[in-house]
Amino acid sequence: MKKFNYYMPTKVFWGRECVKQNGDALRSIGKRALVVTGKRSARASGALDDIAAALGSAAIPFALFDAVEPNPSIATARAAGEAARSFGAEMIVAAGGGSPLDAGKAAAVLACNDCADDDLFRGGFSTPPLPVVAVPTTAGTGSEVTPYSILTDPAKKTKRNLKSERLFPVMAFLNSRYTDSVPPEVTAHTAIDALTHAVEGYCSSRSMPVADALALRSIELVGTELAKLPRGAPGAEGRDNLLFASLLAGCVIAQTGTTVLHAMGYHLTFFHGVEHGRANGLLLAPYLRHVMAGRPDRITAVLASLGWGDLSALETMLRALLKGAIALSPGEVEEYSRVASETAGAASTIPRPGVDDIKSIYAGILRAGS
Numbered sequence: 426m427k428k429f430n431y432y433m434p435t436k437v438f439w440g441r442e443c444v445k446q447n448g449d450a451l452r453s454i455g456k457r458a459l460v461v462t463g464k465r466s467a468r469a470s471g472a473l474d475d476i477a478a479a480l481g482s483a484a485i486p487f488a489l490f491d492a493v494e495p496n497p498s499i500a501t502a503r504a505a506g507e508a509a510r511s512f513g514a515e516m517i518v519a520a521g522g523g524s525p526l527d528a529g530k531a532a533a534v535l536a537c538n539d540c541a542d543d544d545l546f547r548g549g550f551s552t553p554p555l556p557v558v559a560v561p562t563t564a565g566t567g568s569e570v571t572p573y574s575i576l577t578d579p580a581k582k583t584k585r586n587l588k589s590e591r592l593f594p595v596m597a598f599l600n601s602r603y604t605d606s607v608p609p610e611v612t613a614h615t616a617i618d619a620l621t622h623a624v625e626g627y628c629s630s631r632s633m634p635v636a637d638a639l640a641l642r643s644i645e646l647v648g649t650e651l652a653k654l655p656r657g658a659p660g661a662e663g664r665d666n667l668l669f670a671s672l673l674a675g676c677v678i679a680q681t682g683t684t685v686l687h688a689m690g691y692h693l694t695f696f697h698g699v700e701h702g703r704a705n706g707l708l709l710a711p712y713l714r715h716v717m718a719g720r721p722d723r724i725t726a727v728l729a730s731l732g733w734g735d736l737s738a739l740e741t742m743l744r745a746l747l748k749g750a751i752a753l754s755p756g757e758v759e760e761y762s763r764v765a766s767e768t769a770g771a772a773s774t775i776p777r778p779g780v781d782d783i784k785s786i787y788a789g790i791l792r793a794g795s
């Protein structure tokens with residue numbers, strides 16, 4: 426077995442009512458909190474009420490920043506950081522899908538550091554960020570256990586990854602009841618996002634033994650639950666399975682990062698408004714065909730864990746879950762492929778794709794979606 430290091434410092438609390446039952450744990454982190462959320466899911470899921478109750482029981486005053494949009498911008502993270510400063514927050518509680526979690530992590534940095542955008546993304550901040558508590562309300566992001574904050578940069582016209590070991594949340598509370606109100610389409614998209622995290626980590630040049638074990642279990646769980654989805658919304662056990670799969674996949678990419686698939690998907694999200702998990706799902710089959718040339722043993726293991734059959738069967742399943750096609754012009758494909766070929770994600774993809782390889786993967790989307 427190859428040498429490896431494994432580091433995952435987040436304390437994970439799992440179970441229905443885990444937020445309300447662990448107010449005492451929050452008291453050890455800080456005396457004042459900024460709660461960072463979007464407009465909807467933290468409220469609709471009941472997570473915000475539970476967080477307020479837990480902070481109240483711990484006698485921790487808090488302020489609410491609820492202006493995080495989907496695919497949050499750097500400006501939003503800066504506004505949340507400023508809100509934390511002006512309130513004198515000693516901790517951030519980030520609740521919602523991946524967007525509030527990522528914005529909350531960046532806000533934790535910006536609350537105590539003045540740095541330009543490029544310095545921020547280089548990890549060039551000297552003061553340790555505020556501690557972050559993460560409460561996911563979707564099953565897909567895995568951000569509750571990763572050292573990443575993915576933000577949209579309008580100037581660079583893509584998403585950018587802020588990465589630092591100091592960004593691991595100190596605690597994560599996972600209660601699958603918060604995902605009960607997630608509609609079927611979003612359940613599918615977020616589950617596919619988790620699936621791509623596990624698959625990319627498992628196939629990456631940065632794969633490692635602990636992450637491999639977590640990835641295969643995550644893929645198996647998502648495969649089982651996605652296959653049931655056309656027959657109706659998941660019950661409590663299914664929601665647990667999807668949230669657990671998302672957690673495991675987050676632990677995977679915390680070690681391995683993602684690969685060219687995510688780098689390619691960011692263009693579909695930024696320029697075409699395609700939801701993140703759906704963008705990844707549309708790219709998954711042609712991506713796997715590319716990786717087959719470099720890691721056939723890994724693709725065989727992925728397909729066996731998914732339990733859907735061969736690559737063609739996987740494509741059929743994804744086509745049923747992801748409606749509609751995306752029209753990309755030749756110029757767009759050329760430009761997106763050039764940019765994606767220069768990313769760290771491309772560098773960790775086996776075999777390393779050149780521009781023409783990436784163009785072929787994008788071409789595969791059009792067939793899958795048509």
Ligand SMILES: [Fe+2]
Binds near residue numbers: 566618622687701
């Ligand atoms: Fe993702």
